[in-house]
Amino acid sequence: MFNEELRADQIKRHASLRIDRAKAMKYPPIALSIGQTSVGQTTYDIPFGTLGNFSALVGQSKVGKSHFKSLIIASYIGGKANNYAPDFKSHRDGDKVILDFNTEEGKWHAQMGARRVDMLVGMSYEHYHPFALRELEYNERLEFIEYCLYTKYKDKVGLVIIDGIADLMADVNSLAESNEMIQKLMKWSSECNIHIIVVIHANYGSNKATGHAGSSIMKKCETLGLLEREEDFIKVSFPLCRGFKIDEFCFKLDHNGLPFTSALDY
Numbered sequence: 015m016f017n018e019e020l021r022a023d024q025i026k027r028h029a030s031l032r033i034d035r036a037k038a039m040k041y042p043p044i045a046l047s048i049g050q051t052s053v054g055q056t057t058y059d060i061p062f063g064t065l066g067n068f069s070a071l072v073g074q075s076k077v078g079k080s081h082f083k084s085l086i087i088a089s090y091i092g093g094k095a096n097n098y099a100p101d102f103k104s105h106r107d108g109d110k111v112i113l114d115f116n117t118e119e120g121k122w123h124a125q126m127g128a129r130r131v132d133m134l135v136g137m138s139y140e141h142y143h144p145f146a147l148r149e150l151e152y153n154e155r156l157e158f159i160e161y162c163l164y165t166k167y168k169d170k171v172g173l174v175i176i177d178g179i180a181d182l183m184a185d186v187n188s189l190a191e192s193n194e195m196i197q198k199l200m201k202w203s204s205e206c207n208i209h210i211i212v213v214i215h216a217n218y219g220s221n222k223a224t225g226h227a228g229s230s231i232m233k234k235c236e237t238l239g240l241l242e243r244e245e246d247f248i249k250v251s252f253p254l255c256r257g258f259k260i261d262e263f264c265f266k267l268d269h270n271g272l273p274f275t276s277a278l279d280y
Contacts, residue, residue, distance in 0.1 A: 042066050044105040045173055045209035046090050051258050059103055060258040062086075062237050065172075067256075068199045068210035070179075070231050072223045073241030078248040079213050080119075080127050081273040082241060082265065083175055086211065087112055088134035090173050091142060095134045098274040101263070110172025113162055114144040117155060117178030121146045134272055143167075147181075155182050156198070163206050171208050179212040179227065186225030196230045216240075221253075 047059035063069045073079045088095035089102035090112060096102070114131075116124040128144035145162075147155045159182075163171060176182070183191045203210050214223045214231060221240055223232050232238055238254035244264065251262035265275045 047103045049101045063209040067236040069237040070235040071213045071239045077241045084130045085273045091135050091139045094136035111170045112142045113174045115176045117147045117181035174210045177213040186227040192226040192230045
C-alpha cells in the first residue's frame with residue numbers, strides 16, 4: 015500500500031499527466047522545416063523537427079551523414095546557408111544555442127566539420143558550440159552532455175546534435191542500455207524544450223540502424239532521415255515522419271567540399 019507521501023505524489027502526477035481533451039493546444043514549435051505543403055487554402059511548413067522531440071539520421075559508414083549534419087546546423091543558424099539548401103527553413107528563437115557533440119572523429123576532423131558549418135553560414139556564429147568527445151568514456155560523454163544542458167547552457171539551447179549516439183552506451187545491443195538511452199533523449203528534449211538530432215550507423219547491407227539502440231531510435235524518433243549514396247550524389251529520404259511527409263531529395267559536394275541541394279552554378 016502507498017504511504018501518504020507517495021499517495022500525495024501520485025495525486026499530483028495524475029492531475030498533471032491526464033490528457034484534457036477539451037483544452038486547446040498549439041502544435042509544438044518547429045525547430046527546422048524542409049519544404050512546404052498545402053491543405054485546402056493554407057500552406058504549412060513541413061517540420062523536420064519540433065521542440066520537445068528528437069529525430070535521427072541513419073546511413074552506412076562514410077555515406078555523408080556528417081556533411082548533411084553540417085547542412086542542417088548551418089540552415090538552423092541561417093546566413094548564407096539558404097543558398098545551399100533553399101527548402102530548409104530555420105524557426106530558431108532568437109539567440110538559442112546550438113550544441114554539436116561529435117563522439118566519433120578525432121579533433122582535426124571534428125574541427126573541419128565545425129569549420130564547414132562556418133563556411134556554409136558565411137561567418138563564425140557565436141552561439142554554435144561544437145565539441146569533440148572521442149577521448150572520453152561513454153559515461154563521461156553522458157555526464158558532459160547533461161552538464162551542458164542543465165548547467166552551462168541551461169534554458170539557452172534550441173538544437174542539439176549527437177553525432178554518434180551509439181558511443182553514449184557500452185553496448186548498443188543491450189536492451190536495458192538502449193531503453194535507458196531512449197528515455198534520456200525523451201527526457202532531455204522534453205524538459206529542456208529542445209530538438210535533438212542523433213546520428214547513427216546503419217547495419218552493413220541494410221537500412222536498419224545499428225543494434226537494439228537503433229531499433230528503439232527508429233521507433234521513437236519524430237523524423238528518420240535515411241542517407242544512401244547514388245553514384246556522385248547522396249540521396250536523403252524520410253521513411254518515417256510523425257507529421258507531414260517530407261519529399262526525398264539529393265545533395266552533392268561543391269569544389270570546397272560543401273554540401274548543397276540546389277542547382278548552384280559551380
